Amino acid sequence: DVKVTQSSRYLVKRTGEKVFLECVQDMDHENMFWYRQDPGLGLRLIYFSYDVKMKEKGDIPEGYSVSREKKERFSLILESASTNQTSMYLCASKEGGTGGYTFGSGTRLTVV
């Protein structure tokens, strides 16, 4: 089975800190995604990547950036964390074409 691993389950950071959320998949998937999940809003797409070093903005990219130096790893970066970025962050990967999506277990980030 494809596995998508997010490095931290829970994270607490201070306002203004630079935060890295890491996601690694083990099935050579081309496409990787970062979502944030908030009550009443569902999952919203922040950024996605369809190849190494390639990235596309999702629906809510402001305040975030991403890095994909290797195919298996997709990092979400909060350049200067703010309290409104407190949320659950979910990473997903999928193979090309009409392949299915596999999600990680999520990172619950609290910015204080």
Added chain:
Amino acid sequence: AQKITQTQPGMFVQEKEAVTLDCTYDTSDQSYGLFWYKQPSSGEMIFLIYQGSYDEQNATEGRYSLNFQKARKSANLVISASQLGDSAMYFCAMREFYNAGGTSYGKLTFGQGTILTVHP
């Protein structure tokens, strides 16, 4: 405009009864896909069922079926014979295709979710 709408923030059902979770979508594409995911309290997203826009038959997977009404742009999830373990958040999602770098890629958009509670 919301692309995926789930109008039921919460639903209750008695164990062993059937329940329908509503989902409507908005797209001008001819080719798209509709997904349902389950998210238990542990947080992982579990894929349940998929319906392609060109599929003429409604998708079924065990106790899950997708009531696909293309003209109405609805893709309701039906869970038959509910079990206590079905209590969870349920998300409807739509995959649309876009072009980047000369290739077509899929992008998944989610609804707000419905919390299902199954009573014994």
